[in-house]
Amino acid sequence: MKKKGRYGTYGGQYVSETLMGALLKLESAYAKVSTTRAFSRELSSLLSEYAGRETPLTFCANASRELGCRMYLKREDLVHGGSHKLNNTLGQALLAKHMGKKRLIAETGAGQHGVATAIVGAVLGLPVEVYMGEVDTQRQALNVFRMELMGAKVIPVKSGTRTLKDAINEALRDWVANVEHTYYLIGSVVGPHPYPLMVRDFQSVIGRETKKQVMKKEGRLPDCIVACVGGGSNAIGIFSPFLKDDVELIGVEAGGEGIETGEHSATLCAGEAGVLHGALSYLLQDADGQVLPTHSVSAGLDYPGVGPEHAMLKDSRRVTYTAVNDSDVLEAFSFLSRTEGIIPALESAHAVAYLMKNADRFERDDIVVINLSGRGDKDVAEVAKMRGRIL
Ligand SMILES: Cc1ncc(COP(=O)(O)O)c(C=O)c1O
Numbered sequence: 001m002k003k004k005g006r007y008g009t010y011g012g013q014y015v016s017e018t019l020m021g022a023l024l025k026l027e028s029a030y031a032k033v034s035t036t037r038a039f040s041r042e043l044s045s046l047l048s049e050y051a052g053r054e055t056p057l058t059f060c061a062n063a064s065r066e067l068g069c070r071m072y073l074k075r076e077d078l079v080h081g082g083s084h085k086l087n088n089t090l091g092q093a094l095l096a097k098h099m100g101k102k103r104l105i106a107e108t109g110a111g112q113h114g115v116a117t118a119i120v121g122a123v124l125g126l127p128v129e130v131y132m133g134e135v136d137t138q139r140q141a142l143n144v145f146r147m148e149l150m151g152a153k154v155i156p157v158k159s160g161t162r163t164l165k166d167a168i169n170e171a172l173r174d175w176v177a178n179v180e181h182t183y184y185l186i187g188s189v190v191g192p193h194p195y196p197l198m199v200r201d202f203q204s205v206i207g208r209e210t211k212k213q214v215m216k217k218e219g220r221l222p223d224c225i226v227a228c229v230g231g232g233s234n235a236i237g238i239f240s241p242f243l244k245d246d247v248e249l250i251g252v253e254a255g256g257e258g259i260e261t262g263e264h265s266a267t268l269c270a271g272e273a274g275v276l277h278g279a280l281s282y283l284l285q286d287a288d289g290q291v292l293p294t295h296s297v298s299a300g301l302d303y304p305g306v307g308p309e310h311a312m313l314k315d316s317r318r319v320t321y322t323a324v325n326d327s328d329v330l331e332a333f334s335f336l337s338r339t340e341g342i343i344p345a346l347e348s349a350h351a352v353a354y355l356m357k358n359a360d361r362f363e364r365d366d367i368v369v370i371n372l373s374g375r376g377d378k379d380v381a382e383v384a385k386m387r388g389r390i391l
Contacts (some may be wrong), residue, residue: 005193008315010308013277019172023180025099027194034091034201045211046090046231050123051080053087053205053223057213057369062339069362073372074210074238078354083345084118084206084234085187085373093120094302096183103178104303106185107171109136109164109230110300110347112374113187118152125389128152131170133163136299142378161293164303169279188231189307192278198305203237210369211241218367224248224317227371229268229321230300230352232307234373239319248320251310253351254296256325265294266323267306267313276305282314297326297380298346328353333376333383345374345381 005011013023033039047053055075065070089106096104104126108114114130119284121128134156136137137144144154160166168191175184189196189203214222225237225242226375229251239249248343264270267282274283276291284292292315296302313319329346332353337343340343344352355362362368376383381391 005197007196007309007312009197010279010281010311011193012279013278014275015192016176018179019192022175023192029099030095030194030198033095039094039098041366043091043094046300047092047205048085050378051086051090052078054209055079057217060340061117063185063336066339067359068325068364068367069356069359069366072214072367072369076206076234076371077342077344077348078376081112081116081119082377083112083116084203084237085113086119087205087237088187088199088202088233089113089116089120089374092183092185092198093126095325096126096185097124099183101183102181105131105171106187107131107135107164107167107172108187109167109302110298110345111140111147111378112300112345113134113315114152114154115143116149117187118147118150121152122150124347129174130154131157131167131174133157133161133167135162136164136167139159139382140299140378142222142381151228154253154352159170163299165291165305172277175304188233188310189236190231190277190279190305192262196279196309199233200236200240200309203233204240205235206237206371209241210238212368220367221245221247221367222329222367223362224368225252225371226250226252226258226351226354226368228252228301228347228373229306229310230254230303230347231305234371236307236309239373241317249318250354251321253321253323254298254350255325256295256297258325259323262293264323265296265302266305267304268310268321269323271304273311279308281311282306297329298341298350300345300347301350322354324350324353324357327381328357330357330386331382333367333379342372342381343376345376346371346374346379349376
């Protein structure tokens with residue numbers, strides 16, 4: 001990032017005047033607080049004692065045999081709460097406390113970020129309100145109940161397509177009205193600067209651990225790392241420490257029913273530059289610049305935008321972005337469950353599906369690391385329903 005808050009031409013702060021002051025305060029608080037010993041010590045202690053880091057890097061012997069390469073999973077499914085999202089919410093909630101904020105608000109798609117925010121609200125003693133598209137509250141009912149159990153208030157958003165994009169709009173509206181005492185805890189590397197930077201920093205722990213672990217197990221860096229991309233936080237978290245290395249990096253978007261059908265959420269594969277939620281990045285839009293409706297079997301990838309750093313990495317070709325369809329994802333969901341006894345989140349199953357579809361690209365000794373961003377418990381009832389079983 002050369003210019004402040006920019007990734008090439010992408011990123012920036014496209015917000016109303018009301019929020020500019022809040023963003024500047026946030027930027028300077030982050031710069032000041034996050035580099036202090038006290039903050040680092042407090043965060044690493046929460047990450048290890050509470051969140052359960054470091055997470056294992058698991059060699060998958062059975063899947064490797066079937067796919068014909070050395071497949072590892074970075075086990076973010078084992079982070080407390082069931083996904084990588086807690087790495088970020090712990091960091092931002094600690095910052096909010098240091099800034100003297102009295103209330104956290106958040107948006108959520110799959111519910112995992114909402115759950116992770118509810119968790120930090122409970123453990124750090126801050127009230128939490130979570131905006132969630134009404135459609136997502138239905139397909140992720142288990143996570144709604146988990147948030148409520150932990151004392152958070154879930155607000156179903158009934159506008160637009162009633163998914164993540166609309167939830168973010170509502171959260172931004174709330175933030176404008178309550179900016180003095182409220183901290184808006186964004187769940188991915190999206191939104192105006194400094195959010196993409198902060199979230200990337202808090203999620204980079206995934207890649208740092210992976211690098212150390214793979215060197216220890218294999219004595220060399222992996223040939224390829226694969227991660228799913230919604231907003232892009234788990235992907236940038238694992239990619240970041242490898243950007244200067246000779247390692248192939250692949251981001252997998254939600255191809256939904258197929259990119260050619262228009263029923264998908266593959267922003268980098270099929271979008272164009274535009275402004276959404278305070279930043280310039282790739283965006284799914286029509287010829288008039290209106291945001292297009294999206295579709296994905298996984299609520300966490302169902303978003304028409306993407307983090308600005310990914311936009312830059314796509315243009316520079318350092319990272320390859322591709323998409324897999326819902327049907328491939330459901331196959332991967334079953335494959336990993338059957339071969340390894342690990343039920344992946346539908347989001348993470350996109351990365352597994354990429355490897356299944358492209359297994360012939362790899363040699364038997366090639367090391368491929370998949371970022372398993374979350375566990376699939378939240379998706380089990382929905383997948384059963386698709387197979388005609390009501391649980
Ligand atoms: C398990 C899991 N993986 C991935 C994502 C996508 O988000 P991101 O691209 O920011 O990692 C989500 C979002 O809710 C998620 O719950």
